[in-house]
Amino acid sequence: MRRFIPADRLIELDDQQCGLSAAEVQAQRARYGTNNVLGVAPGGWRELLRDTLKDPMLWFLIGTSALFALIGDTREAVILLVALFPLIGMDAFLHRRTRASTEGLSGRLAPLATVMRDDQLETIPAADLVPGDLIEVGAGGSFPADAIVLTGEALQVDESALTGEVYPVRKHPIEPQAAGSTPLVDEEYWGLAGTRLLTGTARLRVVYTGAETLYGEIVRSALSSSHDRTPLQRAVSNLVGVLVVAALLLCLTLAYVRWQQGHGLVDALLSAITLAVAALPEEFPAVFTFFLGVGVFRLAKRQALVRRAVVVENIGRVTTICSDKTGTITEGRLKVVHCIASPKLNEQQLLYFSAIAARGESGDPLDIAILQAVAEAPQKRFVSFPFTEDRKRETGIVRDTDGKLLVASKGAPETILAMSALDETARQHWLAAVDEFAATGHKVIACAWRELDEAQWSGGEPDRGFGFAGLLACEDPVREGVDGAIRECREAGIHVIMVTGDHPATARAVGNEVGLGGGTPTIVLADEVENRLREDPGFLHGVDVIARAIPSQKLAFVKALQGCGDIVAVTGDGVNDVPALQAADVGIAMGERGTQSAREVAAIVLLDDNFGSIVHAIAEGQTLFTNLKLSFQYLLMIHLPLVLSAALIPFAGYPLLYLPIHIVWLELIIHPTALLVFQSLPSRGRLEPIHRGHRIRFYGPWEWLGIVSVGTLITGILMFGYDHSLGAERDVEHARAMALVALTVASATVTAALSGLRTAVAWTVVLVTLALSIILVQIPLLSSWLHITPLHGDDWAIAVGGGLLVSLLPALRWLPRLLAICGPGRAAT
Incomplete structure (x- = not known):
């Protein structure tokens, strides 16, 4: 990877000490801006006010209150204005519930930078860096911008965030004359934003900041892309559009009819306005938005932080998961998995000698893996000779318990074998073992040791007379629980494809271990897949592992699957995964190990980096989709009789059935019921089987028949x-x-039937609905304010009987579950 440097930025690359002055910093910031690629998320009271002002009920109350004030009915005007407060309070509560905070995650993404300014080293926010700044990064620190390395020894960088590769990368200081001769600079001289320095201390000259960094370019590109609306979003928009047009025509017709019937202008206007508010389907988008917000919270409990709420709909419909390997299926760290000791030693002795040559403070993943594997830590080093590219080894000298000096060296097998006293046959045997491990994707090092005569030692690094200790083979281990998660996906019909840049042998080993393809994964090279996709895009449905894949190919695979009708989830943690994460129906980034760019473009961030959390998130998404359907069923079953009765009774020449205050009463029942009862219904906790090749319908024919039947029955009872x-x-x-009580009782019984009264919220809402009806109707003072009179016993009997009758149809949805509980024999009976 070579990066271009514009001519105007090829500055001061030969100066390792001089930073920018305050005036130069100000000029650079005016030209290039701040080192920040993140936008500011909307929020706060302004957004709340903006959303509240979109509520048609708010303007209905204000408008009708003004109308009553104009005709001199002050009491009615005041009552309607007072009704604003509970509605605004409910809006504020629901608005808060729909926002999931990302402050905890964002807090991890605010690095500082050590920079030379006015000949003084100081620590500043990384966002204040500008091109030309001279920065210093120590071991364990992250590069805050894209910069050229000027000084540093034995520099190793973790670039897995960019490449997905777990092994460290060597970096070297650039030679000024080389930098000035070409605008293209090789990757070995770059410290890139979002990567981490493991060993050494580096001074660098900043070249790119903010959106111009490699990291920033990818994030900017991804965030500028638009996402298609989901099928449910389109369906809700279409439904709202049709109902709005129908409501408008119905209101105009009703106003004209009431005018012609001689009821006067005020009656005609009230009739039209009341019917409009009853008929306007503002609950549907409100419920949809609210459920997405609830989904955000419920998925957060499953360690899945949702960054784009609309993905809550898609995650429950996922049919294929394209997963990265490193850091997603595997842990993204090195682990010693094979110790092949020489015949004269055992494994622990081999590990002990390797640990003598390892430095825990170096931050080198290989050293950390060795020190974690050794049973007994060696004595403190007497002398250390760090790894260099020229020597390709690291040597340590310790004094053992007997006071003797022990020397151990580890490094490239060819180098260590050359230092060891082995004959040619033994040397070829060990080289063959190295080739075998390397072919399966292991990182292999060799180790040798010897005793050192302190009296004859001159102080230099010993380089001959070693005894060969053996080989260590390291790999990136599979995450715990991944095999179970993949098995559950397979049983539910969800296809998991591991897409990796690794060698096919490495990919096969991991695929076998996690159970891809039922334990015998079909493995294909990425180039071959790309060629076959031109002829048969469905070819991917028979592939379990794609090896040697590059980022652009991952993107092509995702688009090919989507072209076959799949709902595709993509998991990943690096910048190389960003294009596929962005294009996927559900992009899932790793929160602990994942890069900032991957987290920013992904729709979901797994806070625990656990592949199993994906399965839980999909199950949660399926439950939320079912609960949303129940909420919409409730709305349709109650709104249909509300609109029909509000229109038919005035059309028939009767006095108005609903006054504005009655609509407020009903909204205070319908709105919380639709929003609170069904979203809290518990999750199944497991994946439901998916049905490939079938068009996903929100409601089937029988469900529509049930909705229309219940709505018609309630309308008949009201009339x-x-x-x-x-x-x-x-x-x-x-x-x-009587009509209001019949409708509120029906609302309570439908709620009970659809929810099964499985939660405390469902019980509370049902009981409060019934209690509110009794209080508002039977207490004379309150009923007089509502322009109604208390009911008799036979009226309540009709209302309750009608509500119970209405509840029978939606309650039929529980019949299959009851039969299953009874058992096969009882079900047959």
């Missing part, structure tokens, strides 16, 4: 109750009370 209670005396207030 009958209204006419029955109106009586010969034409007691409109009594008739209104």
Whole structure:
């Protein structure tokens, strides 16, 4: 990877001491901006106010209150204005529930930088860096910008964030004359933003900051791409559009009819406005948005932080998971897995000698792996000779318990074998073992040792007369629980494909271990897949592992699967995964190990980096989708009779059934019920089987039949109750009370039937709905404010009986579960 440096930035690469002055910093910042690629997320009271002002109920109450004030009905105007407070309070509560905080994650992404300014080293926020700054990064520190290495020895960098590769990369100071001769600079001279220095201390000259860094370019590119709306978003938008047009036509017709019936202008306007508010489907987008917000919270409990709420819909419909290997299926760290000791030693002795030549403070993943594997830590080093590219080995000298000096050296097998007293046959045997391990993707080092005569030692590094100790083979271990998660996906019909840049032998070993393809994974090289996709995109459905893949190919695989109708989830942790994460229906980044760029473009961030959390998140998504369907069923079953009764009774020449205050009452019941009861229904805790090749429908024909049947039945009960209670005396207030009670009781019984009363929230809402009806209707003072009169015993009997009758149809959804509980024999009976 070579990066271009514009001519105007080829500055001061031969100066290792001089930083920028305050004036130069100010000029550079004016030209290049701050070192920041993150936008500011919207939030706070302004967003709350903006969302609240979009609520049509708010403007309905304000408008009708003004209308009553104009005609002199001050009490009614005040009552409607007072009704604003619970509605605004409910909006604020629900708004808060729909926002998932990312402050904890963002707190990890605020690095500082050590920079030379005005001949003084100081620590500043990384966002304040500018091109031309001279920065210093120590072992364990992250590079805050893209910079050229000017000084440093034995520099090793963890670039897995960019490449997905677990092994460290060597970096070297650039020669000024080489930098000035070409605008293209090789990767060995770059310290890139988002990568981490493992060993040594480096001074670097900043070249790119913010969105111009490699990291920033990818994030900017990904965030500028637009996402198609999900099928459910389109369905909700279409439904709202149709209902709005229908409501508008119905309202205009009703206003004209009431005017022609001689009821006056105020009656006509109230009729139209009331029907409009009853008919406007503002609950559907509100419920959809709320459920997405609830999904964010529920997935967060599963260690999945959602960054784009609409993905909550998609995750429950995933059919294929394209997973990165390093850091996702594997742990993203080195571990000693094979110790091949020479015939005269055992494994622990081999590890002991290797640990003598390892430095825990170096931050080198290989040294850390060796020190974690050794049973007994060696004595403190007497002398150390660090690894260099020229020597390709590291040597340590310790004094053992007998006071003798022991020398151990580890490094490239060819180098260590050359230092060892072995014949040619033995040397070829060990080289063959090295080739065998390397072919399966292991990182192999050799170790040798000898005793040192302190009296004859001159102080230099010994380089001959060693006894060969053996070979250590390291690999990146598989995460715990991945095999179980993949098995559960397979049983549910979700296809898991591991996409990796590794050697096919390494990929096969990992695929076998985690159970891809049922334990016998089909492995194909990425180039071969790309060629075959041109003829048969569905070819990917038979592939379990794709090896030797590059980022652009990952993106092509995701698009090919989507072209076959799959809902694709992509997991990854590095910058190399960003294009595929962005294109996926569900992009899932690792939160602990993942790069900032991967986290920023991904729709979901796994906070525990556990592949098994993906399965839990998909199961949670399936539950949320089911709960959303139940909430919409409730809305349709209650709104249908509300709109029909609000229109049919005035059309028939009767007095208005619903006054504005009645709509407020009903909204205070319908809104919380739809939003709170069904979102809290518990998760199944397991994946439900998916059905490939079938068009996903929100409701099937039988479900639509049930919705229409229940809505029609409730409408019939309302009309009958209204006419029955109106009586010969034409007691409109009594008739209104009867219709309102019948509708609220039906709301409670439908809620109970659809939810199964499985949660405390469901019980609370049902009981509060019934209690509120009794209080508002039966207490004379309150009922007079609502322009209704208390009901008689027979009225309550009709309302309760009708509600129980209505609940029978939606309750049928529990029949299969009851039959399953009873068992096969009882079910047959």
